[in-house]
Amino acid sequence: MSLKELDKKYVLNTYNRNYVNFVKGESATLFDENMKNYIDFGSGIGVVSVGHGNKIIAKTIYEQAERITHISNLFAIEPQSLLAKKVVELSGYDMACFFGNSGAEANEAAIKIARKYGQRKYNGKRYKVITLENSFHGRTITTSKATGQVKVHKKDFAPYPEGFSFNQNIEKIYKSVDDETVAVMMELIQGEGGLMTFEIEEVQKLARFLKSKDILLIIDEVQTGVYRTGEFLASNFYNIEPDIITIAKGIGGGVPIGIVMSKHKEIFEPGDHGSTFGGNYLSCQVSLKVCEILEKHKNTGVLKSTSDYFSLSLLNILNDYDDVFDKILGFGLMKGLRLKNENILESVIKTLFEEGVIVLKSGKNVLRFLPPLTITNKEIKEGFRRIEIALKRIKNED
Numbered sequence: 001m002s003l004k005e006l007d008k009k010y011v012l013n014t015y016n017r018n019y020v021n022f023v024k025g026e027s028a029t030l031f032d033e034n035m036k037n038y039i040d041f042g043s044g045i046g047v048v049s050v051g052h053g054n055k056i057i058a059k060t061i062y063e064q065a066e067r068i069t070h071i072s073n074l075f076a077i078e079p080q081s082l083l084a085k086k087v088v089e090l091s092g093y094d095m096a097c098f099f100g101n102s103g104a105e106a107n108e109a110a111i112k113i114a115r116k117y118g119q120r121k122y123n124g125k126r127y128k129v130i131t132l133e134n135s136f137h138g139r140t141i142t143t144s145k146a147t148g149q150v151k152v153h154k155k156d157f158a159p160y161p162e163g164f165s166f167n168q169n170i171e172k173i174y175k176s177v178d179d180e181t182v183a184v185m186m187e188l189i190q191g192e193g194g195l196m197t198f199e200i201e202e203v204q205k206l207a208r209f210l211k212s213k214d215i216l217l218i219i220d221e222v223q224t225g226v227y228r229t230g231e232f233l234a235s236n237f238y239n240i241e242p243d244i245i246t247i248a249k250g251i252g253g254g255v256p257i258g259i260v261m262s263k264h265k266e267i268f269e270p271g272d273h274g275s276t277f278g279g280n281y282l283s284c285q286v287s288l289k290v291c292e293i294l295e296k297h298k299n300t301g302v303l304k305s306t307s308d309y310f311s312l313s314l315l316n317i318l319n320d321y322d323d324v325f326d327k328i329l330g331f332g333l334m335k336g337l338r339l340k341n342e343n344i345l346e347s348v349i350k351t352l353f354e355e356g357v358i359v360l361k362s363g364k365n366v367l368r369f370l371p372p373l374t375i376t377n378k379e380i381k382e383g384f385r386r387i388e389i390a391l392k393r394i395k396n397e398d
């Protein structure tokens, strides 16, 4: 059976997949079964932050697996405590962590913390969570409902939990908060929703307003976190102090992990929340190593120069193809290139892929770039050379 046939027969049909068979990766370069190579500007949706086939990560996984992978949260787990310390220190916030296995789980935990805050401080009168249009917060029933996209709230999965609504923009939040609102949850760059970024002053003003009303600010950094925007957290970049922050994707470098960090350290008590796999030896030891690699990458200035080179390359594309694109979006190595004509989004991504470069989509009309943070300049150069070839082809075809 071909890979496609196998997948179609035995895997539930939730993804529109590309049936290339990748067998190997090195840094930001992937190889398929025919050894054709691809420059990966998507890094598995911002997950493989330190690159494919990273030898240090492989060694860390091997060495940890040889000792202990999992012992359960019935016992203290040293790498978990050390990772919590590392993440808290890198963030600069006075917070404590809970460990799960995914972004959605981290957001679920964030919502539980907020709800309990409302119970304890306001006798349950405050429970509503406000999110933003085009946000994305996960695929569980609750985080789907928190996601500000009607197409995700399918009747097929109803009923959804109560107390979630989304606003069109930040300005609308001021009018829609009431004395039942317990939290506002948002991304600082909407990773799935078209790379929409918010103005720094606008977010700071909202943060001050929420603080004055004792409404919690939850920042979903599942995609923006762990140096993606240049700082450890986008919240650092925005210079705000959220109450709760969620992290996942990039911190594990490919190993599943989700973290919720909270300023309100006293909310949870034993029995309130838990996870079998969350915070195990393997995922925490690897994430510690990812943090170590990226901290150095940032402090030596390599991250900045990589991201500058990437931005410059994008700018060249925008200048050369201003009939196709109209804007560059995002920060750091979380970038978008907006198409003038949304109808060609899928075909552009397909042509790029054929030329050997992997680019993601975001929203209706944006090419999304989330390369490994450790991508080399040589790979960036080659990736953009291929993008030029693909775009020339597209031009000649129409």
Ligand SMILES: *Cc1c(COP(=O)(O)O)cnc(C)c1O
Binding pocket: 101, 102, 103, 104, 105, 107, 136, 137, 138, 139, 187, 191, 192, 220, 221, 222, 223, 224, 248, 249
């Ligand atoms: C990917 C993502 C999630 C969901 O993470 P999973 O690990 O797929 O559950 C939540 N929020 C944001 C902003 C994301 O990008």
